[in-house]
Amino acid sequence: MGRAVIANFSTEGNELFSVPYAALPLQMLRVKAELVSAMERVLEHGRYILGPEVQEFEERFAEYCGTKFAVGVSDGTAALILALRAIGIGPGHEVITTPHSFIASAACVAFLGARPVFVDVRQTDMNIDPDLIERAVTDRTKAILPVHLAGHPADMEPILEIGARHGIPVIEDAAQSVGSAYRGRRTGSMGLIGCFSLHPLKNLHAYGDGGVITTNDRRIYEWLQKARNHGLRNRDESEFWSTNSRLDTLQAALLLVNLKHLDKWIEERRAIAAEYCASLKEIVEVPEEAPECFHTYQTFVIKAEKRTALVEHLRGRGIEALIHYPCPIPMQKAASSLGCRADDFPVTSSVCDRIVSLPLYSEMSLTQQKAVIDGVLSFYS
Numbered sequence: 001m002g003r004a005v006i007a008n009f010s011t012e013g014n015e016l017f018s019v020p021y022a023a024l025p026l027q028m029l030r031v032k033a034e035l036v037s038a039m040e041r042v043l044e045h046g047r048y049i050l051g052p053e054v055q056e057f058e059e060r061f062a063e064y065c066g067t068k069f070a071v072g073v074s075d076g077t078a079a080l081i082l083a084l085r086a087i088g089i090g091p092g093h094e095v096i097t098t099p100h101s102f103i104a105s106a107a108c109v110a111f112l113g114a115r116p117v118f119v120d121v122r123q124t125d126m127n128i129d130p131d132l133i134e135r136a137v138t139d140r141t142k143a144i145l146p147v148h149l150a151g152h153p154a155d156m157e158p159i160l161e162i163g164a165r166h167g168i169p170v171i172e173d174a175a176q177s178v179g180s181a182y183r184g185r186r187t188g189s190m191g192l193i194g195c196f197s198l199h200p201l202k203n204l205h206a207y208g209d210g211g212v213i214t215t216n217d218r219r220i221y222e223w224l225q226k227a228r229n230h231g232l233r234n235r236d237e238s239e240f241w242s243t244n245s246r247l248d249t250l251q252a253a254l255l256l257v258n259l260k261h262l263d264k265w266i267e268e269r270r271a272i273a274a275e276y277c278a279s280l281k282e283i284v285e286v287p288e289e290a291p292e293c294f295h296t297y298q299t300f301v302i303k304a305e306k307r308t309a310l311v312e313h314l315r316g317r318g319i320e321a322l323i324h325y326p327c328p329i330p331m332q333k334a335a336s337s338l339g340c341r342a343d344d345f346p347v348t349s350s351v352c353d354r355i356v357s358l359p360l361y362s363e364m365s366l367t368q369q370k371a372v373i374d375g376v377l378s379f380y381s
Contacts, residue, residue: 076197
């Protein structure tokens, strides 16, 4: 971890940072030879759509998550939409989810004509509060959609109990949590369906967009295989209307390379996160890892006073800090028809005013790690 490389990569515009929020080219360089070899194999066999690497990736990803099946799709949003469609979500239905996530978690519900019903989060992990879910259940509730935010699993045991008691399926939005675990089970393996994003900023990432769906239900698995491919049962026969939501063979081949190294990369991230926590816990509120959870720190989110000034201070020192997410989903213009108010979700409203995402990637040099820590400490000194 003592790499001397200081990378000037940025996730926004043309601005350069000595400590960028992400430095994907550095990770690529660690496995470049394997990636090139994987690409060459695909180019040589020429099966660019649903080629053999797609099935191999699905099998290995299912094994990694501890599920019977996995289906590769075009992106995490497609994963959520197809999962909701698989259980028949549509107009007149309600889906309980969190107000604190990327917009896609709720947008997929609304896109299908259903209503997202928001339940506030807990202060500790910023995941949906299980104690508030049951009072939101109505006879129109057709799914519960917890999000494993930033790599920390939601408290799944009470959520699954509520779902079982009311006969409501639980779909895991595991977009940010590949490799995370709850009571020894990997995220994506506990609900009826798990939905993952393979966006470049995820711990397991494609080189472009990608997604994957997990399930133990064979009927759902077989439906998803058709639904991602125009509802086709074979080349010439379509059983139902659907879209093209396939995972490209080339991306699957590259994902197979990254999957081999994923656990090592996660451990490196956890080591940096541990250093951050030890150095900053007396100054800001650092993320906690619940005893029953394995946190993968897909995002390292602190809660800090004078958040805006802190971000400006860090950027002035060449450190790219971001905010995930400054505006709760119910307060987005897209959600205005739902009639929500900020005080409906007091915890979410509170954390959204204080959160800051610090740079964290496994290729960070010790110099860069120290720069981030010193940047935060110097602001409050």
